Amino acid sequence: MRLSFRLKHYFFSAFREFFVHHHGSLEFRAKIFALIIASNNDSTVESYVAVKSIGLQIYKNDEDRVNLLMLSTKELVKKLKIIMA
Known part of the structure; x- marks a missing residue:
C-alpha cells in the first residue's frame, strides 16, 4: 500500500465516523x-x-x-484473536 494511504488510514482510524462516507456499511x-x-x-x-x-x-x-475495508477487517481480526485467546 502507498505511504500516503497508510498515513491517511492512521488519521482516519481515529475519526472514521466523520470522514468516511457510509462508515456504517463499511464497518x-x-x-x-x-x-x-x-x-x-x-x-x-x-x-x-x-x-x-x-x-x-x-x-x-x-x-x-x-483498502479501508481490508485494514478495518485486519484490525477487527486482531481484536477478536485477543478476545478468543
Whole structure:
C-alpha cells in the first residue's frame, strides 16, 4: 500500500465516523469478514486477498475504500484473536 494511504488510514482510524462516507456499511462488512476469517484459526494472506477482491466488486474499483475495508477487517481480526485467546 502507498505511504500516503497508510498515513491517511492512521488519521482516519481515529475519526472514521466523520470522514468516511457510509462508515456504517463499511464497518458492518468488515465485521462480517472478520468473523469469517477469525473463525478459521489461521488468518492467512489469501483471506485478505479474497476480502480485497470482493471489496473491488462491491465498491466498483474504489481502491482507497477497498483498502479501508481490508485494514478495518485486519484490525477487527486482531481484536477478536485477543478476545478468543
